[in-house]
Amino acid sequence: MATGRTHRPATRSRGIPEATVARLPLYLRALTALSERSVPTVSSEELAAAAGVNSAKLRKDFSYLGSYGTRGVGYDVEYLVYQISRELGLTQDWPVVIVGIGNLGAALANYGGFASRGFRVAALIDADPAMAGKPVAGIPVRHTDDLEKIIKDNGVSIGVIATPAGAAQQVCDRLVAAGVTSILNFAPTVLSVPDGVDVRKVDLSIELQILAFHEQRKAGEETPAGDGALPAATPRAASADQGPDGDVPAVMPA
Incomplete structure (x- = not known):
């Protein structure tokens, strides 16, 4: 009988958190762009900015892959592309x-x-x-x-x-x-x-609703004080890699 539950992917059984797995495609996309420009190495700060995460989170994510970079040099772009592709199962058809x-x-x-x-x-x-x-x-x-x-x-x-x-x-x-x-x-x-x-x-309406929340919040922050407008609601905003329930939402391929 269907239960709605899913099995644990192999990566999780090897100790890689699901949130980290969900960020690996973001790193791969940024690294692929660097590779196409023949950039040999990249710092954690540069790669984190390109992927839209903070550098501490990136370094923690890469530690699960056994990749720590080289102090003063950074990460080897081609090797990271290979590492992440292998971890995601993209080295096969x-x-x-x-x-x-x-x-x-x-x-x-x-x-x-x-x-x-x-x-x-x-x-x-x-x-x-x-x-x-x-x-x-x-x-x-x-x-x-x-x-x-x-x-x-x-x-x-x-x-x-x-x-x-x-x-x-x-x-x-x-x-x-x-x-x-x-x-x-x-x-x-x-x-x-x-x-x-x-x-x-992949629910595009949910993604649009999240964007609408942020637009409403920005509009509230721009409202001049004392104009009689009610302040915008301030529940915890969904982060860039979380959905409304704390899950990482699936997205359209980039």
């Missing part, structure tokens, strides 16, 4: 299926950053018979009737759900039954999954 090829699904299919980050779109799947065979991003769309066969033939363990909310749970159940153990969910609904399945949810 991960086949991915995208289910739901509407506007969002098509946009994901056309995203050019998957291949350079260790992911290969193995198939695009949609329930609309009229979509079958139509190329999107150079890949012919397959009907959902073929979902299980596609997953088996391509050895897929990662699925992306971009369907309407009403269809998401059924799609999720089929993905899991076919052997998918990690799901990226763009549908505006909470999925129930069995133990051993990881789900990351």
Whole structure:
């Protein structure tokens, strides 16, 4: 029976906190940009600023990787790219299926950053018979009737759900039954999954609501004193790497 709980990833079992794991892609993105500019080394302060974290947190995160840098020199950019890529499992090819090829699904299919980050779109799947065979991003769309066969033939363990909310749970159940153990969910609904399945949810409305909170707060701070306006509410703001419940929210690929 589905419990909604997920298993502990291998990185956590080796002592790397989940919050650190969630920041590794930020460091990798910043390091990749430095590598593309042929920058050989970077200080913790420079890399932290590029990744949007403080340098003490960065040094603590890298200590879990066994990487401490060199005093007066900093971190070797290419080696860190390799270390983080290996830790994230990006040194191998991960086949991915995208289910739901509407506007969002098509946009994901056309995203050019998957291949350079260790992911290969193995198939695009949609329930609309009229979509079958139509190329999107150079890949012919397959009907959902073929979902299980596609997953088996391509050895897929990662699925992306971009369907309407009403269809998401059924799609999720089929993905899991076919052997998918990690799901990226763009549908505006909470999925129930069995133990051993990881789900990351991308909810753009939540991200916008967090931004609206910060905009309201800034507007309140700019209101002149004594004008009769009520002060803005001041609950603890979500940090750059936390969602409203303290979890690190999934984000769109950058």
